[in-house]
Amino acid sequence: MRPVIITANWKMNTTPADAGPLAADIAKATDVAGITRIICPPYVSLATVGESLAGTDVAVGAQNVHAEPKGAYTGEISATMLGGLVTWCIVGHSERRRDQFESDEVIGHKVVRLVEAGISPMLCCGEQLEEREAGSAVETVQGQVKAALEVVMAEGNGLPSDLVIAYEPVWAIGTGKTASGADAAEMADAIRSTVADIAGAEFAQNTPVLYGGSVTADSFAEFIGEPAIDGALIGGASLKPDQMSAIAAVAAQAAAARANA
Ligand code: PGA
Secondary structure: OOOOEEEEEOOOOOOHHHHHHHHHHHHHHOOOOOOEEEEEOOHHHHHHHHHHOOOOOOEEEEOOOOOOOOOOOOOOOOHHHHOOOOOEEEEOOHHHHHHOOOOHHHHHHHHHHHHHHOOEEEEEEOOOHHHHHOOOHHHHHHHHHHHHHHHHHOOOOOOOOOOEEEEOOHHHOOOOOOOOHHHHHHHHHHHHHHHHHHHOHHHHHOOOEEEEOOOOOOOHHHHHOOOOOOEEEEOHHHHOHHHHHHHHHHHHHHHHHHHHO
């Protein structure tokens, strides 16, 4: 059975001074049974958030990692550096695809670096509005997933068993618009079909797929109500303990229902 996962992506928000207390507040507010919780603060707050979450089962994740293992890459952070600080790392977020021009191939190499460092990868994908309107959303997202995972497969060790995929339609991120639960579930099925082509049906069936894009306490139930969706990657609302508390409560209900099904 796949886990129910809620992931906070704080993006470029918080300072090292306020990140620790905020993480502790969120940990307390989301302390419900049966779900996996991950908080992804900015790099400079990873250590302090890790300290403030000690003794909880909330995992710490990074928002990005460099595609090369080390070297002359001023200002960059390698997977090895993240080693003691995180157990998860987001890769391929659409804001990085847009602003840092990250390609699927580069993103695939980032996954490879994470696997080498023993860090669980959360691979993001998602179509632009024009692609959805043109009817090519599924093809776009499948193409992103395939291209990145083929880089991982080329290493010869298969896909990492802790792989999580986050489907985030670009037009839904930070806009207050969301996909419908049914559209997100259809995309989750399409993503699993691509993963199945690459790594087999059983692997795909065990791969969690999260939805992201303007998830709030009000909208989360629609997504987690879809059996194909295993949780959420949450941006804006993830900075608000009351929002996270309500999302976690719904997540816990869904996890309990799935465990009993
Ligand atoms: P949002 O961000 O919830 O603020 O739309 C989600 C994300 O980009 O991961």
